[in-house]
Amino acid sequence: MNSLVIVSVVGILLSTPVMHSVVPSRYIQIPVIIERGDSPGAFVSGLTEDDFEVNLDGRPRSIERLSSGRSGAVVLLLVDLSFSATTGTPREGGPWSGSGHDFPGLLRGIQKSLLPRLRPIDVLIVGGFAGRRVWFSQALSDRANDSSVVKSVLDVKALDAVDWFGPSPIWDAVVSATRVLAGHRGLRAIILVTDGLATGNRASALEAGAVATANGAQVHVVYDQGGFLPNTPSLRFATGDVLLRPLAERTGGLFRHDQRYTQTSWREPVPPFAEIIDAIQHSYLLTLNLAESDASGGSLSVRVKPAGLRVHAPASLAAALPSR
Amino acid sequence: MLSVPERLRVIAKRRPRGLHAPWPKRTAGRKSICRLYLGVSLCVVAAVLPALTSGAGSAQEPETNTFRAGVEVLRLPVTVRGPDDRLVTGLSRDDFRVFVGGRPTAIDVFSDRTQALAVGLLFNTWTDGEVLERYRSIGRAFVDALEPSDRATIGSFSHEIAISPFVTGDRTVLHRVLAEELWHGWGNPLGTAVDVALTPLANQGGKRVVVVVGPDRQPDCLVDQPCVGIGATTARARGEEVSVFGVRVQTSGYSQSGAGAVREMALRTGGGYLRLQPSDNLSEAIGEVVRALRHEYILGFTASIGLPSQRVEVRAIPGSTVWLGRRLSAGSR
Numbered sequence: 240m241n242s243l244v245i246v247s248v249v250g251i252l253l254s255t256p257v258m259h260s261v262v263p264s265r266y267i268q269i270p271v272i273i274e275r276g277d278s279p280g281a282f283v284s285g286l287t288e289d290d291f292e293v294n295l296d297g298r299p300r301s302i303e304r305l306s307s308g309r310s311g312a313v314v315l316l317l318v319d320l321s322f323s324a325t326t327g328t329p330r331e332g333g334p335w336s337g338s339g340h341d342f343p344g345l346l347r348g349i350q351k352s353l354l355p356r357l358r359p360i361d362v363l364i365v366g367g368f369a370g371r372r373v374w375f376s377q378a379l380s381d382r383a384n385d386s387s388v389v390k391s392v393l394d395v396k397a398l399d400a401v402d403w404f405g406p407s408p409i410w411d412a413v414v415s416a417t418r419v420l421a422g423h424r425g426l427r428a429i430i431l432v433t434d435g436l437a438t439g440n441r442a443s444a445l446e447a448g449a450v451a452t453a454n455g456a457q458v459h460v461v462y463d464q465g466g467f468l469p470n471t472p473s474l475r476f477a478t479g480d481v482l483l484r485p486l487a488e489r490t491g492g493l494f495r496h497d498q499r500y501t502q503t504s505w506r507e508p509v510p511p512f513a514e515i516i517d518a519i520q521h522s523y524l525l526t527l528n529l530a531e532s533d534a535s536g537g538s539l540s541v542r543v544k545p546a547g548l549r550v551h552a553p554a555s556l557a558a559a560l561p562s563r
Numbered sequence: 564m565l566s567v568p569e570r571l572r573v574i575a576k577r578r579p580r581g582l583h584a585p586w587p588k589r590t591a592g593r594k595s596i597c598r599l600y601l602g603v604s605l606c607v608v609a610a611v612l613p614a615l616t617s618g619a620g621s622a623q624e625p626e627t628n629t630f631r632a633g634v635e636v637l638r639l640p641v642t643v644r645g646p647d648d649r650l651v652t653g654l655s656r657d658d659f660r661v662f663v664g665g666r667p668t669a670i671d672v673f674s675d676r677t678q679a680l681a682v683g684l685l686f687n688t689w690t691d692g693e694v695l696e697r698y699r700s701i702g703r704a705f706v707d708a709l710e711p712s713d714r715a716t717i718g719s720f721s722h723e724i725a726i727s728p729f730v731t732g733d734r735t736v737l738h739r740v741l742a743e744e745l746w747h748g749w750g751n752p753l754g755t756a757v758d759v760a761l762t763p764l765a766n767q768g769g770k771r772v773v774v775v776v777g778p779d780r781q782p783d784c785l786v787d788q789p790c791v792g793i794g795a796t797t798a799r800a801r802g803e804e805v806s807v808f809g810v811r812v813q814t815s816g817y818s819q820s821g822a823g824a825v826r827e828m829a830l831r832t833g834g835g836y837l838r839l840q841p842s843d844n845l846s847e848a849i850g851e852v853v854r855a856l857r858h859e860y861i862l863g864f865t866a867s868i869g870l871p872s873q874r875v876e877v878r879a880i881p882g883s884t885v886w887l888g889r890r891l892s893a894g895s896r
Contacts, residue, residue, distance in 0.1 A: 256814060321723060322722050322723050323722060323723060323746075323748065325740065326722070361685030380806070389597070392783075400787055400788065400789055401789055403787075404722065404723055404724060404785070404787075404788045405723060405724060406723060406724070406725030407723060407725065407726065410743075413865040431773065436746040437743055437744055437747075438718075438719060438723060438744045439726065439727060439744070440728075440740075440743070441717075441728050441729070442725075443739050443743060444743060478746070543866065
């Protein structure tokens, strides 16, 4: 049962400054998703290096190597377990069951639509965060353990009340997840499930995206609005459209607003994990060989020659940001 | 119109539970102060502050301290609060009167000084959605009024209590927190929130203040939420010489303002209270608050050794209330 051992990184964010670094190599990896323009959710595979056009700061760059998610991916499922994102979860002695978020429904959605789509060649890491804590499972490649690890890592009842009612450092958790992924090769993706009500962060949303981009990690977002935003039009979608969607787009990931999950309609909510897993497994990983002078960042443009295709790619190579 | 879900029923005055080390309980009161000053034969008796402990109704009564002393020059930090609860600045030595044992005493030392601020700026986010944007405007005005030597941390409290990990003078960071980290919520765990905010201020120099922005409603904690009472937090703030200042923001509907717990904390810790009106110019109003917070009067006067405990009373301009700081410093004349 080694796979059930949870690697805790409690206190990492408190004890170390946020480090922003570009991959320490002249080789830069860029994850790219290609989607049919006339059919959202239909992801395109089979493209070759010749189909891509990559420009950095307006100058065309050659692709050193092209690989894809078809040969395996490392998926880090990162779930916000703070109070605002999990209210409705039955806690022993608490009155929260049956309203707000349907967290058990989220777990069912993960079990039904995410885990079954992982392949033996994929690696799964499960992470959670609440208060000042962020924690991750070991890397799982044996699909038989996925379900039990998800339940174990995402156990809201096990949370200390101080953490559950504490801050929601979403951006710091993304930075921590990126560090965990940095130890793995190949296509790396974070699936972030959150209501976006970020508080108590060392990193900003922009910095979290920059760190992920600099380390070649996509950030996909399942936006779970929940019941904590008032029906004020200007605020209703603020966290999703203002902070979470840009985070996904800056890193070449997908943003999905989980309508069914957040309508609290008491149907079994199934988040759109299937679409995101499909996108990850159809992703391309472009490796560029850059001069040292390029490695600090710049605007990035990725296009494909075939018509009618939509490209999801980072908009820039993240610059090295000053550490604080 | 929003309604409070029944599931979010609140329970007030819950006992603290599940608290971690970062929220230490401090003892503040008669014993600690006496121990502190017995070495120089001074003993401040905190319990003789009826004006502070009896609530709003006695806000205009003069404040007194009792001490035992030899021939010493006592230096006493004081703040002055006007009838509208705002802090009063710009007073001169002639505006103060000191009485020791009921007898007028000359003010030998007068200082009207400013200090760098270390501020915890807290927002109670149990409020209407539209108010959050006003909160952000208040926060921006506050940050913009800070001097380069000032430091601040920003936090929010409702169903979650979150204090930024930064205590910084970097305005970029502070503005980023205001833009990204204020969200609507439920609940008003005021005592716990201020208690949490005291911890990052503990190691800061200068004048330390927790500024609470919100409708000043009845404090409550949600079921299961760690809860520290107003009295315990106020005692800790006094013991650690941190003032609380309230900025009351008018709201409507379910989050009507006016219970006054923040004001009570402010009056008991040497802070002040601003009733912000919708028509107020935020830059001016908040700028005035920041300038006043940075300000402190020091009064020095002589007392004789060998006398029994003496009552010290300080009066300022008519209609004002003088708050006497807990720190007395003494030196030979």
